[in-house]
Amino acid sequence: MADFRVTSVGDDGYGRLGELDIPHGPVETPVLFPVINLIGGTTTESGGVWRRMRDNLISRDHLQGIMFQAMSFTDYGVSPGNLNEFWRAETFHERFDNLDAPVFIDSGGFKLMNSNTFGKAPTEGGAENDWGLYTNPASILGLQLDFGSDIIATLDYPIPPKLNEEEKFERMERSIESAVDCLRIVEDPSLLTDGQNDNKRARQHLERRKAEGDEPGVFIALHGHDYETINWYVGNFLEQVDDAGLEHAFEGFAIGSLVPLRSSIDVLVDIVQGAKDAIPTSRADEVGVHVFGVGGKQVSLLALLGVDSFDCSSHMQTAQYRKYLLPDKWETIELDDLESHLGDDGEFPCEMSNCTLCGPDSEVESYEEMMQILNSDMSYDERERRKDNDQYIKSDYYGHLARHNFEVYNEELSRVRDQIRQGTLLDYVIEFARQADDIKKGLKQAQLRNQGLQRDIEERGAYDLIAGIDITSDQSKLSKFGAGVDETTENRTISLQHTPNDFDVLARDYEPPADRNVLLVVPCSQQKPYSESRTHSVLMDKIGDRRDDIHKVTLSGMYGPVPEECESEQPVLEYEYVLAKEDHAQIELVTDRLVAYLERHSDQFDHVVGYVTSKTYRQVIEDAFDQYGRGTVLPRDPKAMQLTEFFRSSNTQELVEYLDREAADFV
Numbered sequence: 001m002a003d004f005r006v007t008s009v010g011d012d013g014y015g016r017l018g019e020l021d022i023p024h025g026p027v028e029t030p031v032l033f034p035v036i037n038l039i040g041g042t043t044t045e046s047g048g049v050w051r052r053m054r055d056n057l058i059s060r061d062h063l064q065g066i067m068f069q070a071m072s073f074t075d076y077g078v079s080p081g082n083l084n085e086f087w088r089a090e091t092f093h094e095r096f097d098n099l100d101a102p103v104f105i106d107s108g109g110f111k112l113m114n115s116n117t118f119g120k121a122p123t124e125g126g127a128e129n130d131w132g133l134y135t136n137p138a139s140i141l142g143l144q145l146d147f148g149s150d151i152i153a154t155l156d157y158p159i160p161p162k163l164n165e166e167e168k169f170e171r172m173e174r175s176i177e178s179a180v181d182c183l184r185i186v187e188d189p190s191l192l193t194d195g196q197n198d199n200k201r202a203r204q205h206l207e208r209r210k211a212e213g214d215e216p217g218v219f220i221a222l223h224g225h226d227y228e229t230i231n232w233y234v235g236n237f238l239e240q241v242d243d244a245g246l247e248h249a250f251e252g253f254a255i256g257s258l259v260p261l262r263s264s265i266d267v268l269v270d271i272v273q274g275a276k277d278a279i280p281t282s283r284a285d286e287v288g289v290h291v292f293g294v295g296g297k298q299v300s301l302l303a304l305l306g307v308d309s310f311d312c313s314s315h316m317q318t319a320q321y322r323k324y325l326l327p328d329k330w331e332t333i334e335l336d337d338l339e340s341h342l343g344d345d346g347e348f349p350c351e352m353s354n355c356t357l358c359g360p361d362s363e364v365e366s367y368e369e370m371m372q373i374l375n376s377d378m379s380y381d382e383r384e385r386r387k388d389n390d391q392y393i394k395s396d397y398y399g400h401l402a403r404h405n406f407e408v409y410n411e412e413l414s415r416v417r418d419q420i421r422q423g424t425l426l427d428y429v430i431e432f433a434r435q436a437d438d439i440k441k442g443l444k445q446a447q448l449r450n451q452g453l454q455r456d457i458e459e460r461g462a463y464d465l466i467a468g469i470d471i472t473s474d475q476s477k478l479s480k481f482g483a484g485v486d487e488t489t490e491n492r493t494i495s496l497q498h499t500p501n502d503f504d505v506l507a508r509d510y511e512p513p514a515d516r517n518v519l520l521v522v523p524c525s526q527q528k529p530y531s532e533s534r535t536h537s538v539l540m541d542k543i544g545d546r547r548d549d550i551h552k553v554t555l556s557g558m559y560g561p562v563p564e565e566c567e568s569e570q571p572v573l574e575y576e577y578v579l580a581k582e583d584h585a586q587i588e589l590v591t592d593r594l595v596a597y598l599e600r601h602s603d604q605f606d607h608v609v610g611y612v613t614s615k616t617y618r619q620v621i622e623d624a625f626d627q628y629g630r631g632t633v634l635p636r637d638p639k640a641m642q643l644t645e646f647f648r649s650s651n652t653q654e655l656v657e658y659l660d661r662e663a664a665d666f667v
Helices: 049-057 080-087 109-113 137-146 165-187 196-212 227-244 265-278 281-286 296-304 314-320 335-341 367-374 380-388 394-422 425-435 437-448 451-459 534-549 570-574 584-604 615-628 649-662
Strands: 003-009 016-021 027-029 031-034 066-069 103-106 151-153 217-222 252-255 288-291 309-312 323-326 331-334 518-523 550-556 560-563 607-611 632-634
Touching: 003 281, 003 394, 016 394, 027 031, 031 066, 031 394, 049 314, 049 394, 137 151, 137 165, 137 196, 165 217, 165 227, 217 227, 227 265, 227 534, 252 265, 265 288, 265 296, 265 437, 296 309, 296 394, 296 425, 296 437, 314 323, 314 394, 323 335, 323 394, 331 335, 335 367, 367 394, 394 425, 425 437, 425 451, 437 451, 518 534, 518 584, 518 615, 534 550, 534 649, 550 584, 550 615, 560 584, 584 615, 607 615, 607 649, 615 632, 632 649
Parallel strands: 031 309, 066 103, 103 151, 151 217, 217 252, 252 288, 288 309, 518 550, 518 607, 607 632
Antiparallel strands: 003 016, 016 027, 323 331, 550 560
């Protein structure tokens, strides 16, 4: 039976080592899965450079697994008959004798997103296609099982950048439903009916594997372009899994839609933290976290935040453009420019033992010969003659170049594992951040939601990496609260100079609306204005028509109470700060301001209620209500003090029932 578990955490408290027990495993984490096209054409001999890369890499002892995208065969002229009668007739491990590594198979959601061919199944009102493949969990799972996957990612509906909010959340809800359906099928293979030939072969695979206790590991595909959205996603999924009685039916989460965000590392960090923070503490050590399409120089920072596995195709993409990745420099150069980096004897600038281009067991005779072949105008007959004589053609060199580029990424992951074992990962990331501006930016972003990380960095004297601190100035404690980064994902300008004095509703002549019956206090959101955030919009949707009688006040960790009429003021839109339990002075400040707001305005309301599930913000609201002597905090008994509970249906229903019961105007 598939299983993931954390085996140890670094002595410095950062990074974790784990083991993913799956068929053809186990896999030691953190791990990097290179993307490899196992299907490069109609036969195992098809594929050109992809075949060379595949054959060059899949049998290596140090390789812990590979990533394959289930629908990638559509790029290589594979016909419906060839797919179903050849590629689906045997598993990859049966077809490739030298494949001894686990295969992680993604669902191919991006391929399906814009497809007119693979739509709804006929049973769902769609049109039949020659492939017998449709965009539903059973059909795609059947394909993954026929391929012999060791790990599957559930069928998802990716979110392209700039997708409107309505479609974005519709796609996320479909992904969640798909994931739950997939888990049901894995538990009960008789449900595997949609797809080619009713998926009989895949159902037999799954029944046999379950009987033998080697069913594949399941990773739930996640999407979301910010902390709150992906946090909502995880919470919603976990609630549906609980309702279905499938709590222990998956091994991890796989965060998708990240490839367009690789250059926005602050956003990437925020999304990863949103997913990690949504996992219940009781399950944190048994749920792995994978990030799709991210590897290379970011792995140390993301491992610091608790990511367990990565995949990347950059090694192939750079090789196709004849680019060589310089070890330890994270720079790519054209192969034509590599000559100036060669050693005195013409050796490549690489000492990695596993590199088949540059290492001690290199199969490439010389740089000069490689460039001569790559720059030649070789005819088809010449290529065939060279292949018959076991001589290299261009594709062979591209394959070795891709292997070299991958080994640079894999070597970095090996260093990260060593740093975790030694308990020095944070020190390693600190030094990395001083050399790379993007890692520095990501490390600063991570501190916004992890005050303990900021404290540990400060204790190491790395003041140049403390979020929002200018070490050349004599700033006060409060001037650090605007800590953050220079850019955001929502085209919203952030200022790092805001302090609690930039907005204080108590310092102005303000009166709440006179026609409201209920004062509702809710915690702030990262997305601004607050009303457009996922947390606030979900809550208001649940409240429905009751909204007209509610005066909403947002508790800002920076400013204290922010009435809804003030949400679009510049200081409120621009600040970026999360209240942490260690910030005692700031907690006292926002508590005092909330108490003062209640003393000044709450007499005009029949009911005062707070809805909050985040621990520090809940403590502020509870303390303020206690000091004032009035107010009810809901939900009364959340399962955990974290953001995911904010979205739990039973909790929002408790608020709705309270309003209907206590506020007569709602009846």
